Amino acid sequence: MIIDIVTIFPEFFDTFLSTSIIKRAITQQQVNIRLHQIRDYSHHKHHNIDDTPYGGGVGMLMTFPPFYDVIMKLKTEKSIVIYLSPQGKLFNQKMAKKLAQSDHLVLLCGHYEGVDARIEALIDMEVSIGDYVLTGGEIPAMIISDAVTRLLPDVIHEDSAEEDSLQNGWLKFPQYTKPETYKGHNVPELLLSGHHQKIADWRKEQQIRTTFNKRRDLIKGIKMTKEEQIILDKVKNESKNSKD
Numbered sequence: 563m564i565i566d567i568v569t570i571f572p573e574f575f576d577t578f579l580s581t582s583i584i585k586r587a588i589t590q591q592q593v594n595i596r597l598h599q600i601r602d603y604s605h606h607k608h609h610n611i612d613d614t615p616y617g618g619g620v621g622m623l624m625t626f627p628p629f630y631d632v633i634m635k636l637k638t639e640k641s642i643v644i645y646l647s648p649q650g651k652l653f654n655q656k657m658a659k660k661l662a663q664s665d666h667l668v669l670l671c672g673h674y675e676g677v678d679a680r681i682e683a684l685i686d687m688e689v690s691i692g693d694y695v696l697t698g699g700e701i702p703a704m705i706i707s708d709a710v711t712r713l714l715p716d717v718i719h720e721d722s723a724e725e726d727s728l729q730n731g732w733l734k735f736p737q738y739t740k741p742e743t744y745k746g747h748n749v750p751e752l753l754l755s756g757h758h759q760k761i762a763d764w765r766k767e768q769q770i771r772t773t774f775n776k777r778r779d780l781i782k783g784i785k786m787t788k789e790e791q792i793i794l795d796k797v798k799n800e801s802k803n804s805k806d
């Protein structure tokens with residue numbers, strides 16, 4: 563997969579691209595993340611890429627021509643061109659999974675007051691990483707690149723991605739590592755038993771409990787098995803009884 567990131571601050575990405583799993587995925591050519599300095603597409607002799615908004619108002623707006631030119635240069639039939647924006651569709655694991663199927667993403671980072679609205683005619687999607695306003699699209703571009711890259715084949719252990727929170731709707735079960743006990747805080751006995759089926763059953767139940775306790779809002783979107791529905795009913799009953 564190729565991810566093209568268009569930004570006025572390519573240096574933002576230095577550590578991101580040279581650390582940990584993203585670095586390895588780049589080295590092993592599982593992803594090619596390319597940075598494009600939007601100033602290189604400026605029509606001004608001083609490489610300006612912002613101007614005051616028509617109709618008045620505070621702040622500066624990024625101008626349309628550099629974005630037009632860079633999109634025209636990068637876009638192919640296989641591309642998904644995304645403008646990072648607080649007005650966009652909310653990014654989530656489902657969207658990450660979908661984007662991970664594509665061959666080419668173009669991520670456009672705005673700054674200042676954002677970008678001239680004519681950009682909307684050229685993009686495929688407007689994506690927000692959350693209902694808050696950031697100073698620029700660079701952190702959202704990193705978030706999307708990270709979430710998508712770790713889903714590409716062989717970047718991380720496939721089973722690990724499959725078991726992750728949200729991947730199949732539920733949150734992940736709680737996990738523990740050594741030591742078994744520390745200052746009275748113990749690892750659940752069952753996990754030390756070596757009984758694989760019992761551990762798998764416990765983990766399934768814990769996934770449902772964790773989702774019910776931490777993110778009940780996710781449950782309505784999950785297509786659950788009969789077994790999961792039975793466990794959920796049990797958890798709901800317990801919660802109701804503990805309140806009565």
Ligand SMILES: C[S@@+](CC[C@H](N)C(=O)[O-])C[C@H]1O[C@@H](n2cnc3c(N)ncnc32)[C@H](O)[C@@H]1O
Nearest residue numbers: 646647648672675676690691695696698699702
């Ligand atoms: C300060 S914001 C502009 C906000 C714009 N004036 C508005 O009210 O919608 C500057 C840039 O940061 C990026 N940005 C800010 N918040 C974001 C979010 N929640 N998700 C994705 N991108 C965001 C966008 O690229 C945006 O163009």
